[in-house]
Amino acid sequence: MYLTPEQEKLLQDGRPSEQTAMKLLVTLGEVHGAGRLIPVTWAHISGASYLTIGDTGLEFLEDFCHDVSVRVKTTVNPISIDLERWREMGVPKEYAEKQMKIVEAYRGIGVEETYSCTPYLIGQPPSKGEHLAWAESSAAIYANAVLGARTNREGGPSALSSAVTGFTPEFGLHLDENRKAGVKVNVEAKLGGMRYSLLGLALGPMLDGEIPYFQKLPGSDEDLKWFGAALASTSDATLFHVEKRTPEWRNSLHGRLRTIRVTEKDLKDAQRSFSTGEEADAIGIGSPQLSAKELEAIAVLMKRYRPKLPVWVFSSRDAKSRAGDAVKTIERFGGRVWADTCLEVSPLYYMFKTMATPSGKGAYYLPSLCKQKVILEDLAKLLRRYS
Numbered sequence: 001m002y003l004t005p006e007q008e009k010l011l012q013d014g015r016p017s018e019q020t021a022m023k024l025l026v027t028l029g030e031v032h033g034a035g036r037l038i039p040v041t042w043a044h045i046s047g048a049s050y051l052t053i054g055d056t057g058l059e060f061l062e063d064f065c066h067d068v069s070v071r072v073k074t075t076v077n078p079i080s081i082d083l084e085r086w087r088e089m090g091v092p093k094e095y096a097e098k099q100m101k102i103v104e105a106y107r108g109i110g111v112e113e114t115y116s117c118t119p120y121l122i123g124q125p126p127s128k129g130e131h132l133a134w135a136e137s138s139a140a141i142y143a144n145a146v147l148g149a150r151t152n153r154e155g156g157p158s159a160l161s162s163a164v165t166g167f168t169p170e171f172g173l174h175l176d177e178n179r180k181a182g183v184k185v186n187v188e189a190k191l192g193g194m195r196y197s198l199l200g201l202a203l204g205p206m207l208d209g210e211i212p213y214f215q216k217l218p219g220s221d222e223d224l225k226w227f228g229a230a231l232a233s234t235s236d237a238t239l240f241h242v243e244k245r246t247p248e249w250r251n252s253l254h255g256r257l258r259t260i261r262v263t264e265k266d267l268k269d270a271q272r273s274f275s276t277g278e279e280a281d282a283i284g285i286g287s288p289q290l291s292a293k294e295l296e297a298i299a300v301l302m303k304r305y306r307p308k309l310p311v312w313v314f315s316s317r318d319a320k321s322r323a324g325d326a327v328k329t330i331e332r333f334g335g336r337v338w339a340d341t342c343l344e345v346s347p348l349y350y351m352f353k354t355m356a357t358p359s360g361k362g363a364y365y366l367p368s369l370c371k372q373k374v375i376l377e378d379l380a381k382l383l384r385r386y387s
Contacts, residue, residue, distance in 0.1 A: 001029050001169075002036045010165055017068040021161035028158055029169030038131055038170045042073045043163035044119050045111065046135035047156030049080040049345035050099040051369065058098060061105040064160070070110045071166040075119040077136050078289065078314075078342035079103060083115075085338065090350045109164065115340040116316035117288045118225070120147060128247045131174060133162030137238070138229035138288045138361060144239040146224050148247030150174050153238045173239060179248060181241050182210030184257040187217065189264040194378045196223045197360030199262060200230025202270040206260050207235050213252060217242045222294060229288050230360030274363040277373030280356035283307065283382050286314025287343035287362035292323040295337070298379075299326035302333040305383035310352075311335035314342050344369045356382045 003011065003026070011022040025037060047053050053061075079099055081089060086096045107113065114122055117136050120143060126132055128148035134140045135154040143149040152172040154162070162168045172178055185203065189195070196219060203212065217224075224242075231237050241252040285298060295315055302311065313330055317339040320327055327337045338346070344365040348355060355366055356375040366372040375382070 001026055001034060004037075007037055007165075007167060015067045017064045017066075018164055020064070021068075021165050024157060024161045025165065025167060025169055029171065032169060032171040034169035034171040036170050037167040038174065039166055040072055040131045040133045040162050040168050042075070042126055042130070042132045042134070043070070043159050044075045044077070044132070044134040044136060044139055045106070045156060045159045045163060046077040047160070048077045048102060048106065048115065049341070050095065050102055051080040051345050051347055053102070053156075055098070058102055058105075061102060065105040065109045068109055068164045070163045072163060074111045074163040075114040075116065075122070076106055076111050077117055078115050078345050079340055080346050081341055082338040083340050088336070089338070089346065091347060092350075095347065111163070114316060114318070116318070117342055118142075118291070118316060121291050122316060122318045131168070133159050133168040135159040137232035138225070141228040141232045141238050141240070142225055144173055144179075145228060145241070145246050146221060150179075151238075153232070153236070179239060179252065180211065180254050181213035181252040181257060183207065183212055184259045185212045185214050185262060186259060187214070187262050189262060189267050191217075191219060191223075193380075194226075194358040194360075194376075195267060196227040197230040197358065197363075198267040198270045200227045200232075201234050201274060201360045201364065202262055202266040204231050204234025204237065206262070207237055209236060211252070212237065212240045213249075213257065214240070214242045217245065222291065225288060226360065230364070233361045233364040271376050274360070275374060275376045276367065277354035277356075277375045279354060280309060280375050280382075280386065281352040281354050282310040282312055282356070283379075283386065284312045284314070284343045284348070284355045284357045284362060284366075285359070285379060287357070287359040287365070289342055290315040290319060292319045292326075295319060295323040295330070296326040298335075299329035301380055301383055302330050302335055305380075305387040306333050307383045307386045308334070309356075309386040311383075312343070313337045314346075315339060346370075348372060356386070358382070
C-alpha cells in the first residue's frame, strides 16, 4: 500500500497508539486490496456501551486512549446509561462506574460527547461525496443512502483508528464502482409507520451482498432511517438507492438488474418471526434514537392513549433539549425519556423481561444483547393495547 510521508511518519514515529491505529488501517486496507489511505472529515465511534464491550473493551480503551487525541471531528455511539438519570434505570452503581470509565477515556482524547446513533441529526450533517469513517450500521447506511456521503460499515477499532489518524483505507463504498445498484426491488405491500422497519427486516435476507434499487419508496427521511436501520441489521447492506429521491440514484444503474419482490406476506412473516413474547412488561421506542420531531409525535400519542405500562423513550441529549415541551408531556403521562443511551445497548434486563417495540432494529438485537423477549408492533397499536 502506498503511504504518504505524513502517513509513513505516523506509522513509524507516531505515539504508540497512533502506530497501533496505522497498523490496523494498513492491514485492513491490504486485506481489501486498497491502494492507499484517504483523508476523512468525520469519524463516528461505536463500542461505547459497557453492555457491549465489557471489561475487556474497557481495558483496551484505557490503554489506547492515554497517549493520543483525535485528529478529525469525532462523535460517539450511545452508552448504556443516561448520565444524569442512571439510578432511575435500575442500574447498579458498580455497573455505572465502569460505564463512566469508558466515558472518561473518550472524553480524554477529544471525542464529542454526543452518545448518539444518529450523529447526522446533530449539527451540520455530512455532504454528498464527503468521506467518513462511521461505525454504527444504521448511521452508515443513512449517510451513504440518504445523504450521499461515503463510508464503509466500520468496526469500533477501525473507526477509532481513523479518528486518531484522520485516514481510512480506500476500498468498498469509498469507490464509485462499488456504489452501483445490484438488484431492483419491487415493494408489493402498503408502507407506513412500522412497516418501513418490517420492509428492512424482510428484505435483508433476500439480498446477496447486492445494493438494492427502488423505483418507488415513499415516505419521509425518518421512514428511511427506520428502513435502513432494520435492513442493516438483517444484512450487510450499507447503501440503497431510491429513484428521484436519494442523491446518487441517476448514476447507480448499470446493465440489467434482477428483480426481487417484497410482498404483504413477507412483511407479516417478518413481524411474526421477530415477535417472541406474549405480554409486555414495557414499551421501548428509539432504536435508532428519536429526533426532536419524532419526540413531538410520541407526545401526541402518549396524551391520547395514556398507557399503563412503563414507556421508555430513547433520544440524544441534543434532540431532547430541542423538544423540551414534548419530553415534559411524555413524562407527565408515564413515560421516561432517556438520553445518552439506546434501546438495545441499555441493560434492560435489570428491569424487564418482555419489551414491546415498533423498532425492527430493536427487535433484532434485544434478544441477544438484553436477553429480552419482543413484541414487534405499530406504536399506536401498542399504546392503545396497554392503555
